[in-house]
Amino acid sequence: MKSHIAENLRKHRVLRGYTQEYIAEYLGKKDYTAYSRYEQGRSNLKMEDAIRLAELYEVDVQELISVVPSVNSNHDSTKKTNGNGQISVLVDLDGTQNSLESNILRLKKINELIARQEL
Numbered sequence: 001m002k003s004h005i006a007e008n009l010r011k012h013r014v015l016r017g018y019t020q021e022y023i024a025e026y027l028g029k030k031d032y033t034a035y036s037r038y039e040q041g042r043s044n045l046k047m048e049d050a051i052r053l054a055e056l057y058e059v060d061v062q063e064l065i066s067v068v069p070s071v072n073s074n075h076d077s078t079k080k081t082n083g084n085g086q087i088s089v090l091v092d093l094d095g096t097q098n099s100l101e102s103n104i105l106r107l108k109k110i111n112e113l114i115a116r117q118e119l
Contacts (some may be wrong), residue, residue: 006041008064011113012057015037017091017106061080 013023026033027049037043045065052063089110091103 002044003043004050005065006039008066009053010039012053012059012064013119014106014109014113015089016057017103023053023056026056051112061087 013020019032020036020039021032024032027035029035034043038045038049050061050064054064057064089107091107093099093103
């Protein structure tokens with residue numbers, strides 16, 4: 001069960017382009033390793049953290065703890081299927097090299113999930 005939760009957490013985080021550091025800070029953790037253990041399945045997800053993450057990702061808590069990950073988000077700017085089995089992802093660019101590089105990295109991670117049929 002922990003591995004399914006870990007997988008769901010990672011997928012939702014990657015889809016939205018968040019770092020483990022950002023999520024750890026959002027949850028009020030001292031450093032990212034506390035959150036990282038959730039994604040590695042080494043720690044049980046606390047209910048209060050599950051609720052906060054569900055709010056951030058705009059999904060039900062059940063979506064995060066489900067054995068069968070679906071990653072069906074209502075977050076329109078993140079993921080849309082176009083009927084061809086492809087996923088559209090909206091990225092925001094501000095003209096800086098850092099913004100471009102971070103979005104390229106995010107898109108590569110999403111593409112890897114698709115290639116491994118994990119998304």
